[in-house]
Amino acid sequence: MKRFGRMPKLLVVFWLGLLVWESHFGRARTADAGASEFKSPMHLLVSEDQQTLFVCETTGQALAVIDTESRGLRKRIRLPENPTGAAILDSNRLLVTAGAADGVVLEVDVESSKVSSIQHGLHAPVAPVVDAKRKRIYVADRYRSSIVVMGLDGRVIERVAVSREPCAAVMTPDGRALVVAHELPDGTADGQYLAAKVVLIDLDSLHTVTLELPNGSNSLRDVCVDADGRFAYVTHVLARYRLPTTQLERGWMNTNAVTVIDVPEQRVVNTVLLDEIDRGAANPWGVAVDGGGSRLCVAHAGTQEISVIDRADLHHRLNEVAAGRKVTEVSNQAKNVPNDLAFLAGGRQRIDVKGNGARSLVIFGDTVAVAMFFTDEIAFVDLSGTNPKQVGRLKLGDDVEMTPQRRGEMFFHDASLCFQTWQSCSSCHPSDGRVDGLNWDLLNDGIGNPKNTKSLLLSHQTPPAMALGVRANAEAAVRAGIRHIQFAVRPEADASAIDQYLKSLRPMPSPHRIDGQLSEAAQRGREVFATSGCIHCHAGPNFTEGNAYDVGTGLNRERGKRFDTPSLVEVWRTAPYLHDGRAATIEDVLVKFNENDRHGRTSELSDEQVNDLVAYVLSL
Structure with missing residues (x-):
């Protein structure tokens, strides 16, 4: 049992630390707002007449x-916030989502360049979809895990609860359903199954159907449907998290995939690997079907290429294996396909594109346009003929020398740093170095004791690193990760650049706040946080005092071990909780897994006090 004899002094430290935290990160968020010198193109969109390509410049605060x-560049429309997605309203108007914690939905008049806000207060809004038939708009309120249904004027009609972090959505051509992809899995990480999900929304009733993807599916990035509305395609990482991280060969840790969904039948057809036996296709992102329906194209953000897949051949193989017929040496039944690195052999071409950060793509005619996030350009690939090839590129601005932070961000997302390009740092730490929700059995603290992925936010400011503190600091962890997770030897300059990127990360304000402020419940919870002893360990501006404690959460061989005190900043974003992800919620941490009050004095709190404490912690 911990002692809390220094409580009055700690209360003073707590309040001072809170003031420093609010002041420091409030300024940091303000400084990060606005346009940067880099464009960071994503979210490509083509007009209905295919004469105009729209590009969201996600750090340039503009629409190209x-x-x-x-x-060639016709014009650039300045926006009040950095754009996160776009959809066509009509021949002259676009719908654009923009901003982060106080996100907005914008209406953009392309001809006049007039921009007006039709809705605000969404938390990291993304994936706008226009439903002309019902005169509605659908927007993913990402960190509130919901789809907001609006009128064309922005008036909120309904909120539809979905799974964790909806990040991409597409409406079927007949307007019957919305297919929503979610970046992260939702639930505890210490069980036998954990995967992100796809949700189908019936647009008449707004009822939902949740589809489970194969175990380990995470980092879902994009979704598209074919012209018939029969099949949807979702790109994602397929993690082999139940294996110890002893090697990378043959996709031992992370593979990269596209999942095929039969939309009318509301079922997953199968999941197909995009990698080859000795060459990964890391971080699949944008996905699209060409106008004729013959080719499926996927952008690979980690390997700077696109896959061009013969769609008829793909579905023939899927139909054959579903019927129990042998397609490859591995796949003679459907359940083997997600493990078959040769399933696409002969039916897919990999096309290198110059630049770095191949994220979004869109197809018009026989041309694929690919947004190269880090080199601020659009690459064009010609699909005509039997051998697709890059035929040009458009720089979106003047060449700007990369800052150390920008270079580190590029390296963090670049699988060329990894043996056989199976994965990048972002494969396990997506969305600016945060979490994938999974447990991984790294060998730095033994074997057979998997740990939940930690956010890298504030990692350099809160040593030591790793749950058991086995790395003295984040600098050591970065270099160990390159050697023992990427299985590579890289110049020191690469690791130093990644350090600079991670140090530059800033927390996002919590969606549990109201207009940026603590709710009444969270204000009460702040008092409970102090009086229950939480501040004994979670003190100071980073809500950790940097020591390790045995709070009774160690199991088996780790029983009695001391665990590093994690920062609580942005903890609302990092579920599941505890070192092994056994706690689905903060309430579970405080109550269910708090034996003998070793993790704070909560056993005598009323239900209301527990709820208030949870509200406060989730507001940090």
Whole structure:
């Protein structure tokens, strides 16, 4: 049992630390807002007449308008916030989501460049979809895990609860369903199954159907449907998290996949690997079907390439294996396909594209446009003929020398740093170095004792690193990760750049706050946080005092071991909790897994006090 004899002094430290935290990160968030010198293109969109390409410049705070025939920049429309997605309203107007914690939905008049806000207060809004038939708009309120249904004027009609972090959505051509992809799995990490999900929303009733993807599916990035509305395709990482991280060969740790969904039948057809036996296809992102329906194209953000897949051949193979017929040496039944690195052999071409950060893509005619996030350009690939090839590129601005932070961010997302390009750092730490929700059995603290992935936010400011503190600091952890997770030897400059990127990360304000402020419950919870002893360990501006404690959460061989006190900053974003992800919620941490009050004095708290404490912690 911990002692709390220094409580009055700790209360003073707590309040001072809170003031420092609010002041420091409030300024940091303000400084990060606005346009940067880099464009960071994503979220490509083509006009209905295919004459105009729209590009969201996600750190340039602008919408680039490009002529598809000349491949030249027509104009750039300035936006009040950095854009996160776009959809076509009509021949002259776009719907654009923008901003982060106080996100907005914008209406953009392309001809006049007039921009007006039709809704605000969403938390990291993404994936706008326009439903002309019902005169509705659908927007993913990402960190509130919901789809917001609005009128065309922005008036909120309904909120539809979905799974964790909806990040991409597409409506079927007949307007019957919305297919929603979610970045992260939702639930505890210490069981036999954990995967992100796809949700189908019936747009008449707004009822939902949740589809489970194969075990380990995470980092879902994009979704598209074919012209018939029969099949949807979702890109994602397929993690082999139940294996110890002893090697990378043949996709031992992470593989990269596209899942095929039969939308009318509301079922997963199968999941197909995009990797080859000795060459990964890391971090699949954008996905699209060409106008004729013959090719499925996937952008690979980690390997700077696109996959061009013969769609008829793909579905023939899937139908054959579903019927129990042998397709490859591995796949003679459907359940083997997600483990078959040769399933696409002969039916897919990999096309290298110059630049770095191949994220979004869109197809018009026989041309694929690919957004190269880190090199601020659009690459164009010609699909005509039997051998697709890159035929040009458009720089979106002047060449700007990369800052150390930007270079480190690029390295963090670049699988060329990894043996056989199976994964990048972002494969396990997606969304700016945060979490994948999974447990991994790294060998730095033994074997057979998996740990939940930690957010890298504030990792350099809160040593030591790792749950058991086995790395003295984050600098040591970065270098060990390159050697023992990427299985590579890299120049010191690469690791130093990644350090600079991670140090530059800033927390996002919690969606549990109201207009940026603590709710009444959270204000009461702040008092409970102090009086229950939470501040004994979670003190100071980073809500950790940097020591390790045995709070009774160690199991088996780790029983009695001391665990590093994690920061609580942005803890609302990092579920599940505890070192092995056994706690689905903060309440579970405080009550269910708090034996003998070793993790704070909560056993005598009323239900209301527990709820208030949870509200406060989730507001940090």
